[in-house]
Amino acid sequence: MTVPNTVFDENELNRAERTFLQAVLLCHGVREQPTVSEFNRAMKVMIAYAQQVQDNPPEGAPSLIVRRWLSPLSDLDRIKIAAAAFVKFGTTKPNIFQVRAAHRDLFGKDPQFAAL
Numbered sequence: 854m855t856v857p858n859t860v861f862d863e864n865e866l867n868r869a870e871r872t873f874l875q876a877v878l879l880c881h882g883v884r885e886q887p888t889v890s891e892f893n894r895a896m897k898v899m900i901a902y903a904q905q906v907q908d909n910p911p912e913g914a915p916s917l918i919v920r921r922w923l924s925p926l927s928d929l930d931r932i933k934i935a936a937a938a939f940v941k942f943g944t945t946k947p948n949i950f951q952v953r954a955a956h957r958d959l960f961g962k963d964p965q966f967a968a969l
Contacts, residue, residue, distance in 0.1 A: 872929045873899050876936035876959060902939045909945065918949050933959050 866874070877895040878887050887895065915923070923931050937955035938947035947955065 868929070869932055870899065872932045873902070873936045876933035877940055879959060880937050880940040898936075898940060902936070902945060905939075906945050915946065915952075916949070919947070919952050922949060922952060930960075 874892070874895045877898045878891060881891065881894065883891050883895075923934070926934070934952055934955045935945070935947075937959050938944055938951050941955060941958070942951045944951060
């Protein structure tokens with residue numbers, strides 16, 4: 854994900870970037886249209902994430918268990934989980950416990966237990 858340093862209009866963002874920002878905003882408790890300040894704060898998180906990924910490439914990540922757990926999810930849902938894991942744990946390579954916690958925060962129950 855390449856991230857611009859400054860965004861003047863949300864329409865300048867691609868779908869993945871908008872999805873990442875949406876998840877960051879949700880993690881920060883923003884459920885409505887964000888203020889300029891809230892949006893800028895979320896942008897700073899996305900920039901920090903992109904910089905960390907660049908500085909520490911995800912060689913071989915995620916683990917097999919994380920890949921299996923994420924496999925039923927859409928690409929956009931995986932982006933949301935990556936954003937939530939980064940906000941909650943400061944990691945770009947979350948372990949299975951961090952992935953599951955991020956998923957619960959965003960979507961509620963784990964998918965394996967959603968039918969219960």
